[in-house]
Amino acid sequence: MESTDQKVNESTEISSDEEAYDDIDDDEEMGEDEGESTTCLFCTKVFPEIDQAIEHLNKDHKVDLLQLKKKFQMDQYAFIKLINYIRAVKISAEQLLLTDQPLWNDEKYLKPLEYEPWLCYDYEAIKTDAPDTNECVPELMRRLAEQGKLLQQASEDMERMRNDYKALLQKVHSEDEAGEKGTSSTSNSILRNAPTLDKEYFKSYSHFGIHHEMLSDKVRTNTYRSALLKNHKYLSGKSVLDVGCGTGILSIFASQAGAESVVGIDNSEIVYTAMDIVRKNNVKNVKLVKGLLEDTELPEPKYDVIISEWMGYFLLYEAMLDSIIYARENHLKPNGIILPNRCTLHLLGINEELHGQHVEFWSDVYGVNMSDLRKRSIEEPLMEVVNPEHILTESEQIANFDMMTVDLSYPNFTYEFNLKCTQTGKLAAFVGYFDTLFELENKVMFSTSPDETPTHWKQTVFFIDQPQAVQKGDVISGKISSRRHHGDVRALRVDIEAFGKHHKYTVD
Structure with missing residues (x-):
């Protein structure tokens, strides 16, 4: 149950480019909201991280995000709309400070012109503990009462909505790039984990024990074998992509079911052992690739059938389904099938x-x-x-x-x-x-x-x-x-x- 990093053409001549994996941009190590170059909202100055850009807003443009949050009762999505409004309308800091009504409330401002760190900054973290002494007590009490009613629902929804928006942001940005470059709109819609987390994830699948546990699960392994062999007509003469091939057992089953060619891809070191297994069993039509599917050029661009054992605890843990979706959008032929369905x-x-x-x-x-x-x-x-x-x-x-x-x-x-x-x-x-x-x-x-x-x-x-x-x-x-x-x-x-x-x- 693994996903898949570099181009490899032959199973016997594949080398692991661990250095390239370890050299992943340090920005990713620093998290989703920090460590990215950030351009000021009102001038051309660029800062190495967003916190410095926020300090610059306060010091040089007299724009205090805390005061804006209190003045307009802004949540995460109101800030996102504000950022896109500023970029689209090119409003100045002075004009913003003179604004009495949130002119950016239109839903069209949820769609960004392009990705930038301002859009993923956690504005919910901006504290508003101190009350504004300029506001009257009745108004404060009204707002507190209203927010009290919404607090429980908001706390449940905001984190999910934030994640949904980040996925939407990636999709919109990739669609914009596709329109300019004539490329697939889904090819860049990849959700990325922190490199250190993913490195440990793939490392865990390099150990013998986890594969012994999966292969000795007769319900799992026999079901996959039966599904492929009993429905061999769907594989006979077809090209097959095995996502997260592990020890290569499903690739071998696909070959036994009559597949013309099988490519298995995995980002764990276990794939090198799988290559030896394929050779020792004299399976000629199976090629195995070491790499992350989303970053690897495969021997063939499109396949008739995609197979994978991607399920985790509570079905969805491990999120390997992300890679199946990527494979479907980028590597499945028209009228192709995915197994399981x-x-x-x-x-x-x-x-x-x-x-x-x-x-x-x-x-x-x-x-x-x-x-x-x-x-x-x-x-x-x-x-x-x-x-x-x-x-x-x-x-x-x-x-x-x-x-x-x-x-x-x-x-x-x-x-x-x-x-x-x-x-x-x-x-x-x-x-x-x-x-x-x-x-x-x-x-x-x-x-x-x-x-x-x-x-x-x-x-x-x-x-x-x-x-x-x-x-x-x-x-x-x-x-x-x-x-x-x-x-x-x-x-x-x-x-x-x-x-x-x-x-x-x-x-x-």
Whole structure:
């Protein structure tokens, strides 16, 4: 389950350009909002980072972002509109300071002229603790009352919206470049993680143990083999791209199913071992490439079939689906197919058995009260095989991903669930699992449900703070929200509201 960095033409002559990977622009190391050259909003001066540009605004142009935020009650999106308005209209600092109404409220100012650090700066971090003494008390009280009503909704939405906008910004910018250069509008729409995080991610797949765990998962591996071999007519004589090929097992299965040529790509060191495996098994039509898919020129530009085992915990963790979307937009032939075709995500409720083992455990650890760790045990979902006897509710599908239509906003969804209790007990956790479907002539699928044979993905257990008594026939209503993690694009932030409480989780 890996993504894919440099051009390689032959499996036996591929070298790892680790130095090039390590030399990734230092700007990326410094984060998304800092360390980028920033041009002043009102003059031509350029600063090495945005914080210095903000100081320059305050000192030389007398423009105080804090005062603007208070004056116009600006949120993150109001600032984004303001930046684009300034660039489009070329308003001066003096004119802005004399403005009494936010002239940039038009939605058209959400679309930037071009990317710049001002658009991704975290304006929410600007503090407004000190009240403006020039404002009357009734007006302040009115605003506080209004903001109090909106605070909970805003805190839930802003991080997700910020991530969505950054993805939109990348897409709009790449579309503008495509219009000028005549290139594909999606070729540059790549979500990038911090280099150090991705380096550790790919390094983890260089170890033998993780591949032993995946290959010994018979449900996973046999399903892929059956799906390819039983539907060989879809592969016979076709070109196949294996994204995140790992040890090369799916590439070999594709060759056995009659593919004319197979290219596997992976950014982990394990690909060099996979090359030896391919040679020793005398598989002539498989070429393996070391590199990151989004940065690598492949032996062939387009393929008839894309295969990949990209699923992570809670289906979406690791965000390898990003690379499948990139492969679809840039390397899939017209009328080509992606395998698997579809994945669905599901939710159900379980009793307090695991809650006692993993949450209440911290109340008394060999006579020592370690309840300070109790909160951590709730915030970090447990990856565990759930005993089907512990299930208290029916399951409900909360998300459905078609590989031919899914886009980069896939981690960001909200679903209102209604889980019917199948027995009486104490509901102490919600459990997420996924199904993977190969919707071909001979349909093949596997499920990671607690009711099915366990897989190495297990299930994802979201504990609630206090177990709740439920009766058979009760319907547990609530809401689950998922969004891409702001600091690590491969991780997820998950919120669950149920029983009058709001729980936050990080899947990483």
